[in-house]
């Protein structure tokens with residue numbers, strides 16, 4: 813029986829699926845824990861073209877599997893770091909925008925208070 817790994821994208825391939833997208837590289841594992849990679853549709857939604865083509869002619873040897881898994885781990889770490897950096901940038905942008913809005917609101921309140929004081933003083937003088 814063959815089972816497919818759920819997340820085995822190693823890197824972008826130059827292979828195109830029938831959608832014209834870059835095909836994903838996934839790994840198929842058999843009962844002996846031997847791995848064989850294949851290309852599949854690069855679409856992330858339900859409109860898959862079901863493209864399939866073996867990348868490896870035969871299942872990989874143990875050393876090759878370890879190397880591939882390590883490459884995948886490094887790729888996922890890089891992806892995670894890029895997402896964490898982007899999240900931090902967005903959080904900083906949100907904080908900056910909130911500060912600008914708060915400053916604008918305070919400026920309006922201060923202007924309104926000054927106007928009220930001026931009107932009050934003018935009323936007292938008259």
Ligand SMILES: [Zn+2]
Pocket residue numbers: 829830831832833852853854855860861862863
């Ligand atoms: Zn496709």
